Amino acid sequence: MTVYIEQVRAMEIFDSRGNPTVEVHVYLSDGTVAKAEVPSGASTGEKEAVELRDGGSHLSGKGVTKAVANVNGAINDALKGMSPYNQAKIDRTMIELDGTPNKAKLGANAILGVSMAVARAAAHSKHEPLYRYLGGCDLELPQTFHNVINGGKHADNGIDIQEFMITPVKKTSFRDGFEKIVNTYHTLKKVIEEAGFETGLGDEGGFAPNLKSSEEALKMLHEAIEKAGYKPR
Incomplete structure (x- = not known):
């Protein structure tokens, strides 16, 4: 059975600092559902990928409804029907759809959330833990900082x-x-x-x-x- 992405949906949630962020759900044709929440740093350099925020007075300008709309619209349309098992192609499709050097059009928070959710969905669909799906079977504990x-x-x-x-x-x-x-x-x-x-x-x-x-x-x-x-x- 060929497994493909049926739908990608996002919503606005709040992170551990009480700031709005993006949560993404990915639905596969085999019934698999996976989600991911996007982290957000307290500081962001001017050369870093752009977190797309709404601006204005609502939620101190930190709302992410624009990023959510990009997931539910353009990104969902681009990924529907694609295989969830080619992570590089998924990411490349979103980067090309954005078309900017710093992900300013769709928002890094939209792109990252979808990327993580797709990876988790693919791993779950294959009945594998995420680390094994992404990195293979060779296990090695990291050097921690x-x-x-x-x-x-x-x-x-x-x-x-x-x-x-x-x-x-x-x-x-x-x-x-x-x-x-x-x-x-x-x-x-x-x-x-x-x-x-x-x-x-x-x-x-x-x-x-x-x-x-x-x-x-x-x-x-x-x-x-x-x-x-x-x-x-």
């Missing part, structure tokens, strides 16, 4: 750098490396408290002490790594 101090637009403090991340350089296993990160994280909390600062969290879960500079944050992070029994690099 952990956000431990927040600044910039992710926190109300004097730190310019937005994310201070750490990763275990020397480890005997994934668990060993992760335990070193956990030890450093909890030690960092103590270092911040001992310095007389609050240990509230920033927008992405790292500590957001009201430090005066990024240099001060780096010194505090180095101290925490050393007190946890490791060597900063």
Whole structure:
């Protein structure tokens, strides 16, 4: 049986920050239904793909009804009848339909939501987990990076750098490396408290002490790594 995309539908929902974002549902001819919600960063560079927002006064101008309409209209029309199993062709079709270098016409939030939902639908249709459908059967745990101090637009403090991340350089296993990160994280909390600062969290879960500079944050992070029994690099 040939499986094809029957319909693509989107709606406006709210993300964890209370901002509007796009949710997409993809329906396949074999009865498979999958959905995806589009994440949104607190900061976006001028060279990044464009999140299509409505502007105006409604929802502080952050509404995404234009992006939703693009999914339900032009994107749905372009993808109906296509195979969900050719992810590259799906993505290429949407990029060509948009026709801009930064996805400003259809919106990166529309294109990304559809791309993710199609991939999930295809994986579910084949009764495979998404990671296996996209990457094959060779399993390898990633090298993880952990956000431990927040600044910039992710926190109300004097730190310019937005994310201070750490990763275990020397480890005997994934668990060993992760335990070193956990030890450093909890030690960092103590270092911040001992310095007389609050240990509230920033927008992405790292500590957001009201430090005066990024240099001060780096010194505090180095101290925490050393007190946890490791060597900063």
